[in-house]
Amino acid sequence: HPLTPNPNILNRKTVKSQVPRLRVGAQMVAVGLSRYTGSGSLGVVMVGGKVGSHLLTDAWAYERTIGPRADLAPRGAWRQQLAYIPTFAREGHAVAQSEGHVFFFGGQRNGGVVLGDLWVHSGKEWCLLAEHEQEHDTARPSPEPRAWATLSGPLSHDGEATLVLLGGVSGRRVSSSGFGSPSRVTLLDPWLWHSARKRWSRPTMLEHGQSGPGTNRHRNLHDEHPLPRMRHTATVLGDALFLFGGQTSERGESMGTRGREGRELWAFHCRNTPGNAWVWKDLTSSVPWGIKARSGHAAVAAHDR
Incomplete structure (x- = not known):
């Protein structure tokens, strides 16, 4: 009916x-x-x-x-x-x-x-x-120019409201392994904007093997963070930022094709450790199979979801 x-x-x-x-x-x-x-x-x-x-x-x-x-x-x-x-x-x-x-x-x-x-x-x-x-400028560092990044927040960090800039595609170009003109570099590097101090900073990242007791120290370093990407979503919920999907390069292996679209889900948050180090956590195993890989989508936090 x-x-x-x-x-x-x-x-x-x-x-x-x-x-x-x-x-x-x-x-x-x-x-x-x-x-x-x-x-x-x-x-x-x-x-x-x-x-x-x-x-x-x-x-x-x-x-x-x-x-x-x-x-x-x-x-x-x-x-x-x-x-x-x-x-x-x-x-x-x-x-x-x-x-x-x-x-x-x-x-x-x-x-x-x-x-x-x-x-x-x-x-x-x-x-x-x-x-x-x-x-x-080492005294006042700033993120590389980029498009199709995400700016998310606010997160509370060191007692002040902080925005997180993540990913995007830069203006730098690298040779493509396929045909056609060189493609632009896709980024991942996180940056923090501190509203009270009015300045950018790079977060201190938890080094490989420092996650605590029981950590598998033989994991591949590339498993510790998501691939560089653009056209993803990054949404703040509570004290963590959740990244989903996106496009992992501007161009694929042949001319005119896009990079791989993802369905990975990652959490990015500040650990209660000396130096307030930040860490990525892969949550992809919790994503239902019915949710397809995508880019250019939208996401929003509503209450606790």
């Missing part, structure tokens, strides 16, 4: 106010909107996207109206009260929220130029927090 849809659940509604253009590749994050619309409502902020080959620079807030408890359908209105993305239109950027602020990092300009800048919205305008320097 066909199921009768419940009109109060996942019911598609037309927002009658001003609405953003249809697009692909936009980034959205849930956040309290007091800084952006003047109300204390919960909502989402959407940044950028792409229409055909045209990259967009607009940013929108969707303010949710709280209805009856039984009404789970979204109600609300879009508001274009956020400033346009500064400097360059881009795609493949990463967006996150921390302490009521919306952040975005990097992405790719038209022409394939990748970016390494970090911005935060003050409630009135976008403010530049950090930018990658071509000359290596």
Whole structure:
């Protein structure tokens, strides 16, 4: 028998106010909107996207109206009260929220130029927090420019809110073992953005063989962390970040093919050890077989799931 849809659940509604253009590749994050619309409502902020080959620079807030408890359908209105993305239109950027602020990092300009800048919205305008320097600065290190990375958080680390930047594809190119032009380097390197100190740092990683009693010290080092990847998801739940899926290289072994898509699930968290070392834990064995390998998907934490 066909199921009768419940009109109060996942019911598609037309927002009658001003609405953003249809697009692909936009980034959205849930956040309290007091800084952006003047109300204390919960909502989402959407940044950028792409229409055909045209990259967009607009940013929108969707303010949710709280209805009856039984009404789970979204109600609300879009508001274009956020400033346009500064400097360059881009795609493949990463967006996150921390302490009521919306952040975005990097992405790719038209022409394939990748970016390494970090911005935060003050409630009135976008403010530049950090930018990658071509000359290596050991005093203030910063992540390599990249696109299709993830920026996730906040995690509490050393008593302050911290965002985690993970993966992506860089602008560096390496020779391909197949045909065609060299492919760009896919990254894994995690970076931490410390909101209070306004600076990047590399996390201290737990060395191979230091996981504690009973650790198999003969495991392959490549088993200790996921492969470099792009177009994955990384979602914070509690005190850990969970990475799923993604594309492990820009191009496969022959021209025009993509790299392998994954279905691995990993947890990344800070161990209560001297030096607050971080560690990866492979949880792939818990992924049901019905969940296929994928990239370019979305994931969100809801309560404790």
